[in-house]
Amino acid sequence: MTRRLRRPRRPLSADAYIHHTTRGLPRAERLDAAAELRAHLTERMQEHQAHGFSPEEAEYLAVRGMGDPQPVNRGLLGHAFTHRAGWLTLAALLVGGLSWTAYREWLPPRAGAQFGPMNQQDVNALFSDKDAPRGTYQGVTLTYPRGTKAVLYVTVSSTESKYHPEQVSLSTKNLVEDEEQNFTGRIPGSYRYQERVLLSAWRMTCDGQERSGIYKTGYGLPSPFENSGISARSGPGGMIVGACANPSVRLHVVRDRLSTQPPTTVSRVVPPDGENGIMTAHRPLQLNEWSVLYRLRVDTERDSAWFGGTSTEPKGAQPRGMYVAVMPLDHVPNNADGYSWGGMTVGFKGQKPIPLPPLVTDQPGG
Numbered sequence: 289m290t291r292r293l294r295r296p297r298r299p300l301s302a303d304a305y306i307h308h309t310t311r312g313l314p315r316a317e318r319l320d321a322a323a324e325l326r327a328h329l330t331e332r333m334q335e336h337q338a339h340g341f342s343p344e345e346a347e348y349l350a351v352r353g354m355g356d357p358q359p360v361n362r363g364l365l366g367h368a369f370t371h372r373a374g375w376l377t378l379a380a381l382l383v384g385g386l387s388w389t390a391y392r393e394w395l396p397p398r399a400g401a402q403f404g405p406m407n408q409q410d411v412n413a414l415f416s417d418k419d420a421p422r423g424t425y426q427g428v429t430l431t432y433p434r435g436t437k438a439v440l441y442v443t444v445s446s447t448e449s450k451y452h453p454e455q456v457s458l459s460t461k462n463l464v465e466d467e468e469q470n471f472t473g474r475i476p477g478s479y480r481y482q483e484r485v486l487l488s489a490w491r492m493t494c495d496g497q498e499r500s501g502i503y504k505t506g507y508g509l510p511s512p513f514e515n516s517g518i519s520a521r522s523g524p525g526g527m528i529v530g531a532c533a534n535p536s537v538r539l540h541v542v543r544d545r546l547s548t549q550p551p552t553t554v555s556r557v558v559p560p561d562g563e564n565g566i567m568t569a570h571r572p573l574q575l576n577e578w579s580v581l582y583r584l585r586v587d588t589e590r591d592s593a594w595f596g597g598t599s600t601e602p603k604g605a606q607p608r609g610m611y612v613a614v615m616p617l618d619h620v621p622n623n624a625d626g627y628s629w630g631g632m633t634v635g636f637k638g639q640k641p642i643p644l645p646p647l648v649t650d651q652p653g654g
Contacts, residue, residue, distance in 0.1 A: 299348055299351065299352070300351050302333075302350065305329070305351045305357055306322050306326060306329075308357035308358070308361060309325060309357040309364070310322050310325070310361070311361060312361065313364060313365065317364075321364055325354075328354070329350050329354065332350035332353060332354075333346040333347055333350045334346075336349050336350060397431045397482060398570075399432060399433040399434070399480060399572070399573055400431060400570050400571055400572045400573050401428050401429070401430055401570070401571045401572075401581065401614075402428065402431070402570050403426065403427070403566075403568055403569050403570070403571070403581075404427050404428075404429075404566075405568070406425050406427050406486065410425065410427055410484065410486055413484075413505070413507050414486065417505055420505060421488065421490045421503055423488040423489065423490060423503075423564070424488060424566065425486045425488040426488065426565070426566055426567065426581075426582055427484065427486055428484070428485045428582075429482065429484055429485075430483050430484075430485060430573065430614065431480050431481075431482045431573070432463070432480060432481045432482070432573060433480075433574065433575055433616060435575060436463055436481060436575065436616040436617065436618070437462075437464050437617055437618055437620050438460055438461060438462050438617045438619065438621060439461045439463065439614055439615070439616055440458060440459075440614065440621075440634075440642075441458065441459045441460070441461070441504075441612070441614055442458045442613050442614075442634065443457045443458075443502060443504070443534070443610070443611070443612050444456050444610060444611055444647060445535035445536055445537045445609075445610035445647070446538075446608035446609060446610065446647050448538070452630065453632075454629075454644070454647060455535040456535065456629040456634060456644070457534065457535050458627050458629070458634055460621060462620055464620060482508070483509055484506055484507055485504060485505075485506040485581060486505050486506060487502055487503070487504050487582035487612055488502070489501075489502060489503075489560065489584055490502070490503045491539075491557075492532060492536060494536065495532075497538050498538070498539045498541060498557045499532075499536040499538050499539060500537055500539055500560050500563065500584055500610075501534050501535065501536040501537075502535075502582055502584065502610060502611075502612050504582075504612055535610055536610065537560065537584055537608055537609060537610045538586070538608065539557050539558065539559075539560060539586060540558040540560075540586050540587075540588050540600075540601065541555050541556070541557055541558070541601075542555070542558055542597030542598060542599055542600065543555050543556075543597060543600060544597045555600070556597065558586075558597075560584040560585060560586050561584065561585040561586070561587065561590075562582070562583050562584045562585055563584060573614075573616055574616075575616050575617070575618045576616070576617060576618060578613045579613060579614055580611045580612070580613045581611075581612050581614060582611060582612045583611040583612075584609055584611070585608075585609040585649075586607060586608050586609060587607040588607075589604075589605075590607075607648045608647065608648065609648045609649075610647065611645065611647070613644075613645055615642070621639060622636050622637050622638050622639055632644045632646075
């Protein structure tokens with residue numbers, strides 16, 4: 289293998305050396321430094337010529353004796369960015385800073401509902417909520433789409449009433465005030481309201497019936513962007529454990545005949561479908577559309593096939609259920625604290641009724 293030799297560098301002339309050494313200096317300082325350097329070089333060239341060297345050789349020796357021009361140039365400029373590595377470092381810092389700023393300003397968090405298990409911040413929030421029941425919680429991070437002005441939170445459950453087959457609890461949150469207080473002056477589109485919702489099934493006994501509700505609580509997530517420092521707890525709010533006024537679904541009770549002497553019969557409650565389940569997925573959030581976050585289902589026919597026992601309900605009983613859902617709105621509803629419901633719709637004064645999602649579906653979580 290033949291090794292290729294590096295071509296030797298061409299020696300600098302006195303003029304080239306002065307040019308490299310004074311490069312980047314202001315005009316007045318460059319002229320002063322160039323005059324001083326030229327005087328030193330001329331003096332050394334004369335000394336070398338006095339010892340018998342030709343003018344070209346004297347110039348070469350004088351320039352070589354002055355050393356590398358780059359350190360001298362850096363010393364005259366007073367900073368390190370005359371070196372190539374310095375300029376590369378500066379360029380990397382500028383590109384990185386501009387990229388991060390662009391990401392924060394023009395690439396906000398992905399809108400949608402991110403389902404997953406609890407994290408440490410969720411555990412801390414539940415410990416601070418003295419009413420939170422023990423159990424398995426579904427965590428959901430909600431990032432609302434651009435243009436969201438308000439959010440509807442609804443809990444709907446089946447009932448045994450012929451006239452009101454559903455029970456509805458609805459609350460709203462106005463996001464316009466939060467945006468005005470927290471994010472004044474931000475670039476349009478760079479902010480997305482985010483919050484964390486925790487949901488869990490919880491048991492209660494109402495009028496001798498075994499029922500299940502959905503406990504929900506939540507907290508606002510700090511924006512990754514600059515804000516004014518305002519901080520407030522937000523989200524759907526907590527539930528009152530054991531309060532039968534909250535929407536709840538009646539659970540299925542089966543009887544088991546034990547092989548004892550004499551034979552005895554015991555009753556047990558079949559857990560609803562969806563209890564203690566944790567979903568891990570990402571689902572979109574659309575303006576003016578419902579998104580179901582947590583769902584429970586009671587199906588007596590399917591329960592008997594899966595869990596055995598003798599059902600205490602009449603044959604052919606219809607499945608029943610309940611859910612918690614959210615809807616981001618592109619407007620603030622009229623009289624948000626006063627709403628009406630019926631026929632699987634909710635409505636506000638002077639506005640068209642909003643249909644609710646079905647109470648029973650085979651899709652988990654919605």
